[in-house]
Amino acid sequence: MSPLSPVAAIGRSTLHLLAMIGRVTRYLGETLSHIVRPPLYWREFLAQLMFIGYLSLPVVGLTLVFTGGALALQIYAGGARFNAEAVVPQIVAIGMVRELGPVLTGLMVAGRVSAAIAAEIGTMKVTEQIDALTTLSTNPMKYLTVPRVLAATLAVPALAAVGNVIGVMGGYLVAVTRLGFNPTTYIKNTVDFLEASDIVSSLVKAAAFGFIVALMGCYHGMQSGRGAQGVGRATTNAVVSASVLILAANFVLTGVFFTE
Amino acid sequence: MIELRDVHKAFGANKVLQGVTLSVDKGTSMVIIGGSGTGKSVALKCILGLVRPDSGQILLDGEDVTKSARGAKRDAFLARFGMLFQGGALFDSLSVWQNVAFRLLRGSLKRPKEEAREIAVEKLRRVGLKPDVADLFPAELSGGMQKRVGLARAIAAEPEIIFFDEPTTGLDPIMAGVINELIREIVVEMGATAITITHDMSSVRAIADDVAMLHGGVIHWTGPVGEMDDGDDPYLQQFITGSAEGPIEAVR
Known part of the structure; x- marks a missing residue:
């Protein structure tokens, strides 16, 4: 082993990373250019809207109802240390709507949807269905990527909106049944405390996360290697990269929305 | 007429095509033979623009098609x-008739749904499938039936050029014979130009007007199928006879 090989290894992985960033960026540009140019395949778009939005509702709802409940318990216990138990509704609302609602929705959808997209497109690539699409005069970017990316960008905010409500409900149920809060006051406090900007930021974040989920699913699916192993790796890469990008984007967007 | 002139293509260090020159006359059936991994599929994909050659020219009716055209062109x-x-590449999320009529349901050839379905059923009948297959999904079909549906999809929009990628691979000899015959009939009846790639000699004899032998990234021999058995190229002879002895190394 040459003394320089660690340096070579660092160089190699740096080049690798840069090349990948380049490929993703180019894919992003290509996707955007196809989104703005007709035609849009409506049937595929609606099917994806159904799959990404409606069918993700149970998993998102369950995730957020439990999170909301746990959040209420924690804030109550933490608040008790300095006699601030009464802030439970406000903090649950703000924590849920600004952060946990969109982020957890994004992450659950990343697990469910980007994996499914990558596996489907990866299998299509491996079995030459992508080539077949091209020979049938249908652009795979338009037929596969655009409907998924558009559907996810629209469906995930809707999911997050419902998820926010369910999460706040989770906190409400725990606070009212276990912590002795008055139901009417709890809801009034929640509604009074939330501002329009909280909700707008929540939905904008969710839209960005939806875009990331579908883009990563499609990108890794299209890049899939051969065989079952190639598809498996594409699926893993899609979920991991979508999750990490969601958390990174969340940090950036929170900075944009909430730093004075 | 399709013409390949000195086409090169490498994937990394793997030089797949190293100067392929071949011409296929309009309305004739060319069969390209060669072992697995010799670049037969890559050559077809270069013509279609699915793979871009590193150098060389591909002419369709005298016009270079390697420059990537976009949009309507x-x-x-x-x-x-x-x-x-090869594997049919049917879209598993769509029913059989929607697969066959894929091109007729969208894009420039779009027509009403009922009409597209009628054409699909007609094409299915042409490849020997009953109308009740139309509403099944590809996963519910046997390998032979999938090939037939793939064939029906390939001819649905009456193309003037048809490519067949290993049409008999994975089929039993009788089904292979049926598919070969079907391909021959369809190509003749449509007057289409056909390029088939295969390593199945029974396909060659059933389908070909002309034969080209691809090995080591170049065309070793090309000529009418009738002259194939008397061809003096040792590579060709070894391939036809399926002998383990000869210039083609068995370990690839």
Whole structure:
């Protein structure tokens, strides 16, 4: 082993990373250019809207109802240390709507949807269905990527909106049944405390996360290697990269929305 | 007429095509033979623009098609082709008739749904499938039936050029014979130009007007199928006889 090989290894992985960033960026540009140019395949778009939005509702709802409940318990216990138990509704609302609602929705959808997209497109690539699409005069970017990316960008905010409500409900149920809060006051406090900007930021974040989920699913699916192993790796890469990008984007967007 | 002139293509260090020169006359059936991994599929994909050659020219009716055309021009180009893929490459999320009529349901050839379905059923009948297959999904079909559906899809829009990628691979000898015959009939009846790639000698004899032998990234021999058995190329002879002894190394 040459003394320089660690340096070579660092160089190699740096080049690798840069090349990948380049490929993703180019894919992003290509996707955007196809989104703005007709035609849009409506049937595929609606099917994806159904799959990404409606069918993700149970998993998102369950995730957020439990999170909301746990959040209420924690804030109550933490608040008790300095006699601030009464802030439970406000903090649950703000924590849920600004952060946990969109982020957890994004992450659950990343697990469910980007994996499914990558596996489907990866299998299509491996079995030459992508080539077949091209020979049938249908652009795979338009037929596969655009409907998924558009559907996810629209469906995930809707999911997050419902998820926010369910999460706040989770906190409400725990606070009212276990912590002795008055139901009417709890809801009034929640509604009074939330501002329009909280909700707008929540939905904008969710839209960005939806875009990331579908883009990563499609990108890794299209890049899939051969065989079952190639598809498996594409699926893993899609979920991991979508999750990490969601958390990174969340940090950036929170900075944009909430730093004075 | 399709012409390949000195086409090169490498994937990394793997030089797949190293100067392929070949011409296929309009309305004739060319069969390209060669072992697995010799670049037969890559050559077809280069013509279709699915793979871009590193150098060389590909001419369709005298016009270079390697320059990537976009939009309507690319559509018009692709509309001239039909292709039967090795594994069928049917879309599993769509029913059989929607697969066959895929091109007729969207894009420039779009027509009403009922009409597209009628054409699909007609094409299915042409390849020997009953109308009740139309509403099944590809996963519910046997390998032979999938090939037939793939064939029906390839001919659905009446292309002038049809490519067949290993049409008999994975089929039993009788089904292979049936598919070969079907391909021959369809190509003759449509007057289409056909390029088939295969390593199945029974396909060659059933389908070909002309034969080309691809090995080591170049065409070793090309000529009418009738002269194939008397061809003096040792590579060709070894391939025809399926002998383990000869210039082609068995370990690839």
